[in-house]
Amino acid sequence: xxxxxxxxxxxxxxxxxxxxxxxxxxxxxxxxxxxxxxxxxxxxxxxxxxxxxxxxxxxxxxxxxxxxxxxxxxxxxxxxxxxxxxxxxxxxxxxxxxxxxxxxxxxxxxxxxxxxxxxxxxxxxxxxxxxxxxxxxxx
Amino acid sequence: xxxxxxxxxxxxxxxxxxxxxxxxxxxxxxxxxxxxxxxxxxxxxxxxxxxxxxxxxxxxxxxxxxxxxxxxxxxxxxxxxxxxxxxxxxxxxxxxxxxxxxxxxxxxxxxxxxxxxxxxxxxxxxxxxxxxxxxxxxxxxxxxxxxxxxxxxxxxxxxxxxxxxxxxxxxxxxxxxxxxxxxxxxxxxxxxxxxxxxxxxxxxxxxxxxxxxxxxxxxxxxxxxxxxxxxxxxxxxxxxxxxxxxxxxxxxxxxxxxxxxxxxxxxxxxxxxxxxxxxxxxxxxxxxxxxxxxxxxxxxxxxxxxxxxxxxxxxxxxxxxxxxxxxxxxxxxxxxxxxxxxxxxxxxxxxxxxxxxxxxxxx
Numbered sequence: 001x002x003x004x005x006x007x008x009x010x011x012x013x014x015x016x017x018x019x020x021x022x023x024x025x026x027x028x029x030x031x032x033x034x035x036x037x038x039x040x041x042x043x044x045x046x047x048x049x050x051x052x053x054x055x056x057x058x059x060x061x062x063x064x065x066x067x068x069x070x071x072x073x074x075x076x077x078x079x080x081x082x083x084x085x086x087x088x089x090x091x092x093x094x095x096x097x098x099x100x101x102x103x104x105x106x107x108x109x110x111x112x113x114x115x116x117x118x119x120x121x122x123x124x125x126x127x128x129x130x131x132x133x134x135x136x137x138x139x
Numbered sequence: 140x141x142x143x144x145x146x147x148x149x150x151x152x153x154x155x156x157x158x159x160x161x162x163x164x165x166x167x168x169x170x171x172x173x174x175x176x177x178x179x180x181x182x183x184x185x186x187x188x189x190x191x192x193x194x195x196x197x198x199x200x201x202x203x204x205x206x207x208x209x210x211x212x213x214x215x216x217x218x219x220x221x222x223x224x225x226x227x228x229x230x231x232x233x234x235x236x237x238x239x240x241x242x243x244x245x246x247x248x249x250x251x252x253x254x255x256x257x258x259x260x261x262x263x264x265x266x267x268x269x270x271x272x273x274x275x276x277x278x279x280x281x282x283x284x285x286x287x288x289x290x291x292x293x294x295x296x297x298x299x300x301x302x303x304x305x306x307x308x309x310x311x312x313x314x315x316x317x318x319x320x321x322x323x324x325x326x327x328x329x330x331x332x333x334x335x336x337x338x339x340x341x342x343x344x345x346x347x348x349x350x351x352x353x354x355x356x357x358x359x360x361x362x363x364x365x366x367x368x369x370x371x372x373x374x375x376x377x378x379x380x381x382x383x384x385x386x387x388x389x390x391x392x393x394x395x396x397x398x399x400x401x402x403x404x405x406x407x408x409x410x411x412x413x414x415x416x417x418x419x420x421x422x423x424x425x426x427x428x429x430x431x432x433x434x435x436x437x438x439x440x441x442x443x444x445x446x447x448x449x450x451x452x453x454x455x456x457x458x459x460x461x462x463x464x465x466x467x468x469x470x471x472x473x474x475x476x477x478x479x480x481x482x483x484x485x486x487x488x489x490x491x492x493x494x495x496x497x498x499x500x501x502x
Contacts, residue, residue: 002370002383034226036373036384037316038195039233040336040414042328042430044293044391046307048233049329050316051336051414054195054371056228056384070378072228074371074385075196116240119368121284123242126258129251 004084005073007108012083019103020096023063025086031059031078059085067092163208177201186388186417187211191458192218193318193337195387195416212339212458219459222318229373232381236391236414237293241367243418244291248360248395254291259366260418294363294393295410304408305398324450331433331453335426336414339458346432346446346456347425354444355432362393362410366418390415394427401439409438 004012016022035053042049058072059081069089071081087104090096164171178185178201188200192215200218207213243259246252258264260282298304314329322334335343350357368386375382392413400406411431413423428446435447445451455461 005383005385034228035194035222036228036371037230037318038371038387039231039314040236040332041233041307042332043307043410043412044236044295044393047310047329048314049332049336050230050314050318051234051333052190052193052195052416053222053227053318054231054387055199055225056373058228058375060377070375072373072375072382072384074387076198117287118284119240119242120287122282123257123259124288125283125285126243126261127285127288128256128258 001071001084001088003105003109003112004071004080004087006112007080009077009079009083011108011111012080012087012104015104015107016083020099022086023065023090023093023096025061025063025069025089027059027082028062028068029058029060031057031081031085033057033076033078036072057081061085061089063089063093065093163206172205174198174201174205177204183418184209184211186415186419187340187422188214188218189416190419190422191215191337191339192222194218194222212462216459216462229375232372232374234369234371234389236365236369236389237296239365239367239369239389239391240386241288241291241365242388243366244363246294246361246363248362249294249297252294252297252363254289257288257291291365293365294395298362298395298408302407304395305404305410322453324453326449326453328430328434328437331449332412332414332426332430334453334456335429338426338456339461340419340422340425342456342458342461343425343429344421346452347428349444350428350432350446355435355446356440357396357428357431359394359396359411359428359431361424362395363391364393364420364423365389365391366420388417390417390419390423392420392423392427394424394431396431398438409434 033055034057036056037053038051039048040051041047054074055076056072056074057076057078057080058070059078061069061082063069063086067089069085069087069092071084071088073081073084087100091100091105178197181201181204184204185197185200188203188211189195189197191211192200192203194200196218199221200214203214203217204211206217241257241259243257243261244254245256245258250256295304295307299306308328311329315327315333317330317333322330326334349355351359367388369389370383370386372381372383374380390413394411394413395408396411398404398407398409409431411427411429411434413425413427413430415422415426429452432444432446433449433452435442436449440447442448
């Protein structure tokens, strides 16, 4: 779910194009856009407070087998939410799980990990050592 | 009378709107902006609109900026209005900023704090010289990359371990929500933080600045500024377990201030806290200054300055409320003004008659 929430509809579709076919589904709810209230903590670890809302799109679907899939994804992309819900349901099916995991989830997860590592490497390149005058004198 | 004016104005208003659309587009020979361009290349404006609009959505904030011709307050107003059309699905689990994937982390109080300092994509050390080559520059040089950052605990957790820092207050169990209940006084810290988080950045900055210039008794240090991506989690009732719905960029500021102590509390450092959507250091810093100054009464300090006055700050910090009340003055007030006119004329006539009577009496 975390991986699909961070993948665009286009990225998911691109992986599905080379992967196993998704089973047919019916929509139980949505896809529909609403909000989540984002909460921080005073001081970082104290009492929660309401920071502000963010858009989120959710969808619930049912496969012919009766399996139900859910998705909540940040933003307003209804296509992403529906694909994520269908995949959530299909991934609960033992017969499909391994194939979808390998064709869709694993490559998307790898892509996201690579992006994160790239950001981290850029951040690390700006690591800095500040020296005070006293330290410089003390050698 | 006012209704006649409104009816008569209909065609003029339509024409004004048509011209506005024209003016917004500008010279049609120039390519139109795209939302992606605004989102990517005017990111700090997008961040500010999301913060003051109190709704995190980069694409919608970019649209609001486009529609408002870059007017940040108007764009925040559009976003704030749009959010009233959306249902709320859930409240997020409180963010874990200690687990933030950091782009930037600096401290002004410890040069070698655990994990070190990372400047990130900062303007702090630029010379603020206009870069005339920028509009025609070929693709920007790629950012350099080396290894990966070390774990970076939050400053509060480091100083707190020595007992020199006040601990964060315990969770009272529920927090106020300005989107559901109107502001009321006294306002607890959770409500104050929500109000400051969506407040006008200029107002926060000016009042934060006032605390540094002696209007309020603080001597603040930046304990830590963190900028990075944090996961938002919710627990949907139909699932019953936490799921991650995506990452948002946040800026967090811990402002550290000395506190002399009281009968019950030993001398220690106290903190002001700032948290903002996006990469918004000025906002997070000013917010943390005000969070601290608004704690004056709680910490037994004299409340003598505007920045320490909870009612003054919270009642005037919201850019949408403020612009609504200031800008409504330009709408028709014909009836109000007519009655003022009549009152003034009557008062002048009375005064004139009084003066005449006095003059006659003097004779």
